[in-house]
Amino acid sequence: MIDITFKDGNVKQFEPGVTPEDVAGAIAPGLKKKTVAAFVDDDLYDLNRPIYSDATIDLITKDNEKAFEVLNHSTAHLMAQAVKRLYPDAQFGVGPAIKDGFYYDIATKHTIKNEDLGKIENMMKRIVKEQASMTREEISKEAALKRFKDDPYKQELINDLEDGETISIYSQGEFTDLCRGGHLGNTRHIKHFKLLSVAGAYWRGDSDREMLQRIYGTSWFTKEDLEAHLAVLEERKERDHRKLGKELKIFMLDQKAGQGLPIWLPNGYTVRRTLEDYVYKLERRHGYKHVSTPVLGTKSLYETSGHFEHYQDDMFPLMKSKEETFVLRPMSCPHHMIVYNSELRSYRDLPLRYAEIVTQHRFEASGGLSGLERVRAMTLTDSHIFARKDQIKEEVLNAYNLINQAISDLGLEIDYVELALRDDAKGKFHDDDQLWDEAEATLKQLLDEEGIEYVSAKGEAAFYGPKVDIQVRTAMDHVITMSTVQLDFLLPERFDLTYIGQDGEKHRPVVIHRGLISTWERLMSILLEQYKGAFPTWLAPVQMKVIPVSLDAHQAYAEELHETLMDLEFRSELDNRNEKLGYKIREAQRSKIPYQLVVGDEEVQSNTVTYRKYGHQEQVTVSKADFIDMIKQEIKDKA
RNA sequence: GCCGCUAUAGCUCCAACCGGUAGAGCAAUUCCAUGGUAAGGAAGAGGUUGCUGGUUCAAAUCCGGCUAGCGGCACCA
The missing domain is CATH 3.10.20.30 (Beta-grasp domain)
Structure with missing residues (x-):
């Protein structure tokens, strides 16, 4: 026993x-x-x-998170078995469980189409009925190599395993797969699954190697869970910023205008301008000085900074005149270095915080472009803080607090903080180990001291220094880098930045790069999805729509009300078209305008407005003055 | 950039069977209706089917190339 x-x-x-x-x-x-x-x-x-x-x-x-993983991993095996039956030449890469599901990478001459997914699902259901036991065997490396002798992908995986490591294989019916395990024991436990899509994926994530076909799927313990998950996927389509952006006339993309070069329509630009004003004031309040620099710069400027060497493939092609070669700038650091150098600086001048609303261009890979999320022309608020070493801690913290404020004002939440460090990848990072060690240690110590939790990410640093990246999870369940604080000891060297210290000698300042809200483009995509297009009043392109019940009787009152609201700098619109009330209401609702103000006999007589807030059914009648106070407060609170 | 899919009116559309020269709803326009919280009625108009070659007596439809979009992969200062 x-x-x-x-x-x-x-x-x-x-x-x-x-x-x-x-x-x-x-x-x-x-x-x-x-x-x-x-x-x-x-x-x-x-x-x-x-x-x-x-x-x-x-x-x-089943209620354990790990159980979902086991189920999905087992479902991946089940799918592989089904694929092998349908396409006997199929060979397999890796097939893990992922968040919300699983995938398996497949090499077969047959091009797997969406229509094939149904066939594969049916075959999976047949195998489930066979109630095949999923059995584990532990074998030696030699035996494993022999067992998978016809499968180059598995051979490669086996050869990469450490000597002495346990090698396990799993069999169900006629199908055997190399696998670390954690399985359900029998295919009959797999009941509620769906295959979702086919895509290409590089073998081992390496773009120099061949591309396999990847099938994504999802598997759940109950029918209800599966249906709920599929409903979430449907709901996400409704939130998609590309759909909302078109419906609400926020932005457009046009083949003629150029790939990845978005056009901001009046509604979108109104929101963006509101955000720009907000950020400008916020930065001013936090001691930033704003500058404006050109979108073009000389190539040598970017050679000095090192950006050209590291990123020339991702920059737009060079522009050459007889005398000079120019680049369309991919970022703004070098210009701000030049601003710093425009005067002789004293230790008393520091810290200097320069900020700019920067338009920049990056020649992103065509396949990576997506709506406003990934574009080739973008505008953002960028900042560079020039500080003495003894000021680093305070300045990084100031930046971090500013970021927190902005993220919270925008109704978003920090998902986690990432500390991006270098690794030993060759050529990816500048090669002064001493500077690196000092910069990384400074950030680590600071985060630890302040009790800011973070995850370390080796190899994710910028070429010039380590970063603290602020990650936000979007309504679409994407994690994106919203803000960043980067410690840079390199560019001050490259640009020979100095200040005169108390001792009368020249010293090197430090540069802190601070990105606040990603880019306006990406932020807009996030906000559209977050609010499902129904912007809070302070951001809404149109804040209120004034709708007279009858043009003859109430137009004058409506116009006067609209003018009053416009004078107060509210973004009011007047709907004085010759249409039925119901029709105008419907349209105002569909444009997700925060307030619709209907005025008729009642309002004219009592000098009031009747409003209905977006998302609510109630109609509330208040005096004009009360309405105005309410909106003022709401805008102030960013509610 | 790579793999796969897609492209019809301003928008939406598994309208157009197996190749015979394009159809609906909404929006927009004009007229009628003058209205209290999600579509009042009528009429006319709107298209070189993404672009470009080819096959064919005949192409939205079949084949090739290109462009863009979508799902991923790779990349992301």
């Missing part, structure tokens, strides 16, 4: 060879049904993997 110790400290005895499924069953039949896998001495065990010696066990039930 062996001792099985449970999480709560209880110990029970079992025959050697007992499986997690048996153990769960011995406690309660209900538990057996709910159990999906188990951690046995911290190793993930399949439901049917035998245990031969004393161990601690932690049963994984």
Whole structure:
């Protein structure tokens, strides 16, 4: 007999060879049904993997996050088996569980089309009915290589495993796959799944290697969960900023205007301008000075900074005149270095915080462009803070606090903070180890001291220094870098920046790069999706629509009201078209205008307005003055 | 950039069977209706089917190239 110790400290005895499924069953039949896998001495065990010696066990039930992973991983295997039956030449790359589902990378001569997904699903259902047991075997490296001798992808994976590492393979029916494991034990447990899409994916994520076909799918324990997840995917389509941006006339893209070069329509530009004003004032309040520099610069400027060397492939082609070669600037750091150097600086001048609303161009890969999220022409508020070393801590913190304020004002939330560090990749980072060590240590220490939680990301630094990236999760469930604070000891060297210290000698300042709100383009895509197009009043392109009940009787009153609101710098519109009231209401609702103001006999007589707020059914009648105060307050609160 | 899919009126559209020369709703226009919280009625108009070659007596439809968009991958200062 062996001792099985449970999480709560209880110990029970079992025959050697007992499986997690048996153990769960011995406690309660209900538990057996709910159990999906188990951690046995911290190793993930399949439901049917035998245990031969004393161990601690932690049963994984369906409500556990890990269970979803196991289910989806098993479903990936099931799909691979189905694909192999339909397309016998198929060979397989990797097939992991991911957030919300799984994928498997497949090499086959057959081009898998969307129509094929249904066929594959049907085959999967047939295999489920076969109730094939998913069994584990541990074999030597040699045996594994022999077993997968016809499969170059598996060969490569096996060869990359450390010597001595356990190699396990899983079989279900005629299908065998190399796999670390954590499986359901039997295909019959897989019931509610759907294949979602086919896409290309490079083998091992390397763009120099061949491309495999990747099928994405999702698998759930209950029909309700599956349907709920599919509903979420549908709902996301409704939120898509490209759809909303077109409906609400925020922006457009046009083949003739150029790929990835968005055009801001009046509604979109109004929102953007409101954001620009907001940021400008916020930065001024925080001691930033604004400058304006050109979108073109000389190539040598970017050679000095090092950007040309690192990013020339992602820059628009050079422009050459007889005397000089120019670049369409991909970012603004070098210009701000020049601003710094325009005067002799004293230690008393520092810190100097320069900010600019910068339009920049990057020649992004055509396949990566997407709506406003990824474009080739973008505008953002960019800033460079020039500080003494003893001011780094305070300046980084100031920037961090400013970022927090902006993100919260915009109704967004920080998902997590990432500390991007260098790794030993050749040529990717400038090569002064001493500067790097100092910069990285400074940021680490600062985050630790301030109790700011972060995850480290090796190899994600900029070529000139480490970054603190502020990550935001969008309504579409994308994680994007919203803001960034970067510590740079390199550009001050490259541009020979100096200040005169207390000692009368020249010293090197430090540059802190600060990005606040990504770009206006990307921010707009995020806000559209976040608010589903229904902007809060302070941002809304049109804040209120004045609708007279009858043109004859109420137009004058409506016009006067509209003029009053416009005088107060509210973004009011007057709908004095000859249309039915219901029609105008419908249109105002569909344009997601925060306030519709209907005025008729009642309002004219009592000098009031009747408003209905977007998303609400109630009609509220208040005096003009009260309405104005209410809107003023709402805009002030950014509610 | 790579793999795959898609492209019809201002917008939306699994309208157009197997190739026979284009159809609806909404919007817009004109006229009638003058109205209290999500579409009042009528009429006329709107198209070189993304571009470009080819096959064919005949192409929105079949084939090639290009462009753009979409789903991913790679990239992202």
